[in-house]
Amino acid sequence: MANFTTDGKICIEREIKARETELEKDDLIPRFNLLETCKWITENNFNKVCLQFPDELLGISADIYEEIKNRTSADLYILGDTSYASCCVDSVAAMHVQGEAVVHYGHSCFTQTNIPVFTVLPKHHLNVDVTKKLLTEHMKCVENTKLCLFYGAEYEHCKDEITLFYFQQYPESYVAYIEKQDIPNKYLGRVIKNERNETFSIDDVQDCVCVYVGSRGQTSFNFSISIPASKWYLLDPDDNKITTIEESVWSKRRRYLVEKCRDANVVGILVCKLAGDQTKDIISRMKQLCKVNGKKSYIVSVGKPNVAKLANFPEIDIYVMIACPENDLYSCRDFYRPIVYPFELEVALNSNREAYYNHHVTDYDELLPGKRHHCEISHIKETTDVSLITGNIRETKIQNSELGDSGMELVEKQNWALESIGSNLQNRSWSGLEQKLGETEIKKAEEGRKGIPLQYSNEPE
Numbered sequence: 005m006a007n008f009t010t011d012g013k014i015c016i017e018r019e020i021k022a023r024e025t026e027l028e029k030d031d032l033i034p035r036f037n038l039l040e041t042c043k044w045i046t047e048n049n050f051n052k053v054c055l056q057f058p059d060e061l062l063g064i065s066a067d068i069y070e071e072i073k074n075r076t077s078a079d080l081y082i083l084g085d086t087s088y089a090s091c092c093v094d095s096v097a098a099m100h101v102q103g104e105a106v107v108h109y110g111h112s113c114f115t116q117t118n119i120p121v122f123t124v125l126p127k128h129h130l131n132v133d134v135t136k137k138l139l140t141e142h143m144k145c146v147e148n149t150k151l152c153l154f155y156g157a158e159y160e161h162c163k164d165e166i167t168l169f170y171f172q173q174y175p176e177s178y179v180a181y182i183e184k185q186d187i188p189n190k191y192l193g194r195v196i197k198n199e200r201n202e203t204f205s206i207d208d209v210q211d212c213v214c215v216y217v218g219s220r221g222q223t224s225f226n227f228s229i230s231i232p233a234s235k236w237y238l239l240d241p242d243d244n245k246i247t248t249i250e251e252s253v254w255s256k257r258r259r260y261l262v263e264k265c266r267d268a269n270v271v272g273i274l275v276c277k278l279a280g281d282q283t284k285d286i287i288s289r290m291k292q293l294c295k296v297n298g299k300k301s302y303i304v305s306v307g308k309p310n311v312a313k314l315a316n317f318p319e320i321d322i323y324v325m326i327a328c329p330e331n332d333l334y335s336c337r338d339f340y341r342p343i344v345y346p347f348e349l350e351v352a353l354n355s356n357r358e359a360y361y362n363h364h365v366t367d368y369d370e371l372l373p374g375k376r377h378h379c380e381i382s383h384i385k386e387t388t389d390v391s392l393i394t395g396n397i398r399e400t401k402i403q404n405s406e407l408g409d410s411g412m413e414l415v416e417k418q419n420w421a422l423e424s425i426g427s428n429l430q431n432r433s434w435s436g437l438e439q440k441l442g443e444t445e446i447k448k449a450e451e452g453r454k455g456i457p458l459q460y461s462n463e464p465e
Contacts, residue, residue: 114193156218265352
């Protein structure tokens with residue numbers, strides 16, 4: 005047995021190095037905008053406020069709680085484990101305590117919510133002199149071309165110093181400022197402005213050379229694939245260099261997944277975001293796309309998705325995930341079924357949309373009526389084509405009232421489809437957690453196990 009277990013003494017005496025998160029009070033107040041936060045709570049007369057922290061800030065959440073509690077009369081709650089992603093405002097958890105507002109800490113995706121939010125962005129040190137030097141040296145080759153400067157949210161606190169130098173060097177260029185309010189021409193939390201503070205559409209920077217100041221990550225990735233600029237550069241102040249951003253391999257794989265959407269017969273609409281009315285709208289749109297193309301669709305909500313959870317639904321051929329643009333599960337290849345953006349399902353199933361595109365839409369809100377990338381869905385007739393993946397003939401069989409099916413026949417076929425998947429789920433050996441109220445025998449409380457998992461007190465030596 006010793007070959008398969010570890011001595012408990014080793015686990016008890018092991019030293020764990022915890023990350024230092026303690027800050028002096030004088031540093032805590034300006035770093036997390038505590039005075040502005042308390043002013044916002046007081047002026048709006050909020051009685052119940054939730055403080056949402058990402059995992060890396062939970063160590064100082066109690067200190068921030070105490071500072072705000074001493075300055076306001078509001079009832080405060082700390083939100084730790086968010087429903088989906090820490091960049092999204094967890095309005096669902098806030099509703100559990102009848103919260104009136106949320107103070108969101110850390111990286112944010114700036115998506116719309118149905119609850120008042122005060123955003124406290126992270127603050128990272130930026131070597132402004134190094135940034136100026138890199139811009140001056142590497143942007144000489146594009147002096148006759150307009151530039152558009154993007155920066156990470158962690159550098160919002162020093163934007164004035166960056167943009168002052170930038171506009172001195174390139175007075176006719178643009179800057180993508182972070183905008184927390186919902187205003188026109190806002191794109192992925194940014195608004196394009198020039199030196200005269202005039203606002204421009206994201207379409208006005210298509211011929212520009214774009215520079216992103218920050219580290220390589222999901223944010224810079226979203227901008228580079230969704231804004232068809234003439235060229236994209238990444239200025240990483242930590243590495244002291246500028247590199248070109250190219251995502252050609254990623255784009256090839258996404259085009260492959262568009263073809264997989266056409267091959268799929270059953271589509272799972274994976275809900276990974278609940279806040280905002282636009283979430284309901286995009287779910288309805290995805291269902292409509294599947295319906296007009298003769299595909300079955302099922303709404304799947306499993307909290308934070310992982311490989312084991314989604315493996316419980318082998319009937320589903322492909323998942324379209326309803327999530328914020330900052331979610332990185334789209335690029336994960338560990339799942340048994342591929343996961344696609346709503347835009348890719350649109351390209352695959354919407355006959356009114358161009359089959360070939362040179363940019364991507366990461367924000368599903370852009371696909372809704374009245375937005376930049378909205379395209380009407382038209383009913384299609386029965387078609388036959390060839391799959392570019394399998395080489396087999398692919399038939400699209402549409403069954404609706406326009407093609408001769410009566411309303412009663414359509415209802416019967418829909419009911420049969422629901423009964424079919426329901427019987428498949430019932431025949432499985434494990435169908436999930438069940439309460440079984442009233443079926444479990446009532447017993448008195450008994451003394452449980454003692455000790456550590458490696459060696460409980462009631463186990464033989």
